[in-house]
Amino acid sequence: xxxxxxxxxxxxxxxxxxxxxxxxxxxxxxxxxxxxxxxxxxxxxxxxxxxxxxxxxxxxxxxxxxxxxxxxxxxxxxxxxxxxxxxxxxxxxxxxxxxxxxxxxxxxxxxxxxxxxxxxxxxxxxxxxxxxxxxxxxxxxxxxxxxxxxxxxxxxxxxxxxxxxxxxxxxxxxxxxxxxxxxxxxxxxxxxxxxxxxxxxxxxxxxxxxxxxxxxxxxxxxxxxxxxxxxxxxxxxxxxxxxxxxxxxxxxxxxxxxxxxxxxxxxxxxxxxxxxxxxxxxxxxxxxxxxxxxxxxxxxxxxxxxxxxxxxxxxxxxxxxxxxxxxxxxxxxxxxxxxxxxxxxxxxxxxxxxxxxxxxxxxxxxxxxxxxxxxxxxxxxxxxxxxxxxxxxxx
Numbered sequence: 426x427x428x429x430x431x432x433x434x435x436x437x438x439x440x441x442x443x444x445x446x447x448x449x450x451x452x453x454x455x456x457x458x459x460x461x462x463x464x465x466x467x468x469x470x471x472x473x474x475x476x477x478x479x480x481x482x483x484x485x486x487x488x489x490x491x492x493x494x495x496x497x498x499x500x501x502x503x504x505x506x507x508x509x510x511x512x513x514x515x516x517x518x519x520x521x522x523x524x525x526x527x528x529x530x531x532x533x534x535x536x537x538x539x540x541x542x543x544x545x546x547x548x549x550x551x552x553x554x555x556x557x558x559x560x561x562x563x564x565x566x567x568x569x570x571x572x573x574x575x576x577x578x579x580x581x582x583x584x585x586x587x588x589x590x591x592x593x594x595x596x597x598x599x600x601x602x603x604x605x606x607x608x609x610x611x612x613x614x615x616x617x618x619x620x621x622x623x624x625x626x627x628x629x630x631x632x633x634x635x636x637x638x639x640x641x642x643x644x645x646x647x648x649x650x651x652x653x654x655x656x657x658x659x660x661x662x663x664x665x666x667x668x669x670x671x672x673x674x675x676x677x678x679x680x681x682x683x684x685x686x687x688x689x690x691x692x693x694x695x696x697x698x699x700x701x702x703x704x705x706x707x708x709x710x711x712x713x714x715x716x717x718x719x720x721x722x723x724x725x726x727x728x729x730x731x732x733x734x735x736x737x738x739x740x741x742x743x744x745x746x747x748x749x750x751x752x753x754x755x756x757x758x759x760x761x762x763x764x765x766x767x768x769x770x771x772x773x774x775x776x777x778x779x780x781x782x783x784x785x786x787x788x789x790x791x792x793x794x795x796x797x798x799x800x801x802x803x804x805x806x807x808x809x810x811x812x813x814x815x816x817x818x819x820x
Contacts, residue, residue, distance in 0.1 A: 446501070453505025471509045472518065476567060485570040485606055486522065488563060510565060519565040566609065574602065575610040579619055582634060589646045591654060592630040625651070646717060653710040656703050663700040667693055 448466055457464040478495050479487055489510055496503050513519035578599050582590075585598065599607055611632070614620050623639035624630045631647040633639045670693035677686035 450498075450501045450503050451505060453508040455508060467505055467509065468512070471503075471506065472513055475509075476570060479567055479570055483601065484603065485574055485609065486564040486566050488565070514565065518568055520568060522564050522566060571609060571613070574606075575613045578602065578607075578610045579614055582614075582620070582632075588634050588636075589643050589650070590632050590634075591647065591650055592632065593654070595632050623647075627651075642717075642721075646714065649710055649714055649717075653707055653714070656707040656710070660700060660703050660707065663696050663703070667696045667700065670696065 445466075448463060449470055451463075453467045454460045454464050474496070475487070475492055478492070479485060482495075489506055492506055493502060510519060514521060581598055582595070590598075595611070596604060596607065599610075602610065611620070611622055615622055618637050620632050620634045621637055621639050622630070622632055623643065625644045625648050627648065629647055629651045631639075631643075631650075633643045636643075670689045674686045674689035674693065677683075677689060
């Protein structure tokens with residue numbers, strides 16, 4: 426059975442070919458001009474192989490040391506990865522995390538533009554490099570993979586009929602994405618105007634879909650959802666404690682320790698009272714969220730109706746001149762009909778007698794034409810002299 430590394434290599438080249446493996450693991454030329462065939466071999470394999478290995482390990486950010494570890498084989502260590510990484514970064518196919526600086530670079534439709542040298546968001550922090558020197562031990566983001574993952578995350582978020590979500594809800598939806606890498610996709614979606622990441626005064630983090638800026642209403646909804654989520658967790662804990670008290674009381678009854686059993690029963694009743702209170706509050710908060718959502722929907726409907734009413738009013742104002750327009754059209758049609766009638770009458774004014782005379786003239790012209798045709802087509806007759814016959818007298 427082949428290892429993951431062997432499977433990736435085997436998908437490009439035969440493992441049994443030692444010459445190819447030797448070239449792949451050898452140092453890479455610093456320029457194609459030095460050794461074109463070796464350069465082409467290295468770049469036809471390593472970028473694709475690294476991407477494939479990242480897919481198998483479910484990551485979009487890797488370090489040079491990690492790639493070397495992945496592809497270590499039979500004591501061989503790939504020696505040309507520095508050139509591969511540098512060239513991929515030059516072509517903006519790999520981007521070092523330290524290069525999230527205050528500059529704009531279009532990559533696959535996304536704008537890699539950070540407004541400050543330090544970006545802090547959610548669960549992790551990406552800090553820009555202090556100097557322009559690349560940190561080889563840092564992580565590189567593979568742009569194509571990040572783009573694919575971000576598009577998949579966007580599709581999942583769009584399938585949720587909720588605009589405001591807690592950050593832990595987003596993490597649950599994107600459970601297959603590592604937490605630290607989830608921030609990269611969220612930042613890209615925010616830069617692309619698909620959502621905005623915000624927090625409340627209590628530093629509760631959340632996401633607002635379909636908006637570039639969160640409103641006070643969004644923050645209020647996020648705060649309510651946070652409290653509701655906290656209550657749900659407390660309810661689960663209370664239910665576990667109630668179950669424990671019930672179990673302990675049952676054990677005490679079996680051991681004939683009535684007073685201790687009574688204590689656990691009292692504790693259980695207190696916990697049940699607290700649980701019911703929290704359940705009532707949680708229900709009120711859920712009802713409040715539903716009411717807010719309904720009110721927002723009604724507001725959208727009302728805005729749409731207002732816009733429709735304004736459009737209808739504009740159309741009605743333009744229809745005020747409808748009668749005049751229709752009359753003008755009818756007038757033009759009447760003029761056209763009159764002109765057409767005059768033309769038709771001019772053609773129909775020829776009398777039957779005129780038509781008979783015209784027919785007679787036509788026949789004469791046809792006969793004349795036939796005569797001319799016969800004259801030109803028949804050859805001229807010549808007078809043929811008769812032979813002279815002498816007269817003979819017989820006696």
